[in-house]
Amino acid sequence: MNIQFKKGVLDMCVLAMLREKDSYGYDIADSLSKKIMLADGTVYPILRKLAADGMVSTYLMESQNGPPRKYYHLTESGKNTLEEYIKDWEEFNKVVTGIIGGQDIE
Amino acid sequence: MNKKEYLDLLSKELGALPYNDVKEITDEIDAHFEMAKQEGKSEEQISDDLGDVHELAKSYINCTPYKLPQVLKDKEPKKKSSTWAKIFSIAICCVAVPITCLWVWFDVGLATKIIASSSVFVLRLTNFGNYGAYKFAVIMNQIGSIFYVIFLGCLLYFGIRLLIAAGKKFIRFNRKLWTRGF
Known part of the structure; x- marks a missing residue:
């Protein structure tokens, strides 16, 4: 799949994955990179940017095996941004589908 | 790795x-x-x-x-012009403008004189038959006129060239002084 397609929606996907439950970096990186064929490392800078923008917060939690894990939690601001992203995405998706399908939208 | x-x-x-x-x-x-x-x-x-x-x-x-x-991001900050550089820039403009006017006036004068002397030269040539006893003096006068006009022509030619060259140099120098200082 075109890498440019993926880059545009990564923020939205990461936020969406944190909507259901808090998660740690490796978990997000692992499942997202398997789903949309990315390098595992791609997700980490995005998580860091989202944290800097206040979309997610972080905390450390002990794990049964190994050192404590850094968990990511979706903040209120992150939830609102995600809603907007999804709305924009659906609108955009509709228009693009129309264009590539050759239909006349409006 | x-x-x-x-x-x-x-x-x-x-x-x-x-x-x-x-x-x-x-x-x-x-x-x-x-x-x-x-x-x-x-x-x-x-x-x-x-x-x-x-x-x-x-x-x-x-x-x-x-x-x-x-x-x-940036290589090095640009040098800023100072107030004194701007004042100096305006001052030399105040001197340069009258000098330029004088120079132009002098060149226009030269051009006028060349046209006048050339027309007199042509008139004397066409009326040459009427001079009678003055013929010798008129011939000498005509020869003198030729050198005179050539001399004025050279003066005018170099005057204009110098004016253009100096003007360009001055504008460049003054713009640099205005934007980047001494």
């Missing part, structure tokens, strides 16, 4: 970021290595899966809200 090599290269590539950020980033990637190892992957395999270390460092730097040191 094993874990140590990957992390060393990553922290080297992140050199432009503050130390704390580099530490946090390498800790997170270190944790990724540890967790992936528990799933039975080799360090080499994990490095490959993480992707190109240069790309990773680049994404981190692009994602960082901090401003990078100015040196990385």
Whole structure:
């Protein structure tokens, strides 16, 4: 799949994955990179940017095996941004589908 | 590439970021290595899966809200003009404008004189038969006129050329003085 397609929606996907439950970096990186064929490392800078923008917060939690894990939690601001992203995405998706399908939208 | 090599290269590539950020980033990637190892992957395999270390460092730097040191963006600050340079610039303009006017006036005068002398020369030639006893004097006068007009012509030619050259130089010098100072 075109890498440019993926880059545009990564923020939205990461936020969406944190909507259901808090998660740690490796978990997000692992499942997202398997789903949309990315390098595992791609997700980490995005998580860091989202944290800097206040979309997610972080905390450390002990794990049964190994050192404590850094968990990511979706903040209120992150939830609102995600809603907007999804709305924009659906609108955009509709228009693009129309264009590539050759239909006349409006 | 094993874990140590990957992390060393990553922290080297992140050199432009503050130390704390580099530490946090390498800790997170270190944790990724540890967790992936528990799933039975080799360090080499994990490095490959993480992707190109240069790309990773680049994404981190692009994602960082901090401003990078100015040196990385601009080469050197531009020299600013001072108030004194501007005052001096205006002052030399005040001198240069009257000199230019005088010069132009002088050139126009020269051109007029050349036209006048040439027409008299032509008139004398056409009326040459009427001069009678004055013929010799008129011939000498005509020869003198030729040299006179050539002399004035040279003066006018070099006068205009000098005016243009000096004007260009002055404008360039004064613009530099105005924008960048002494």
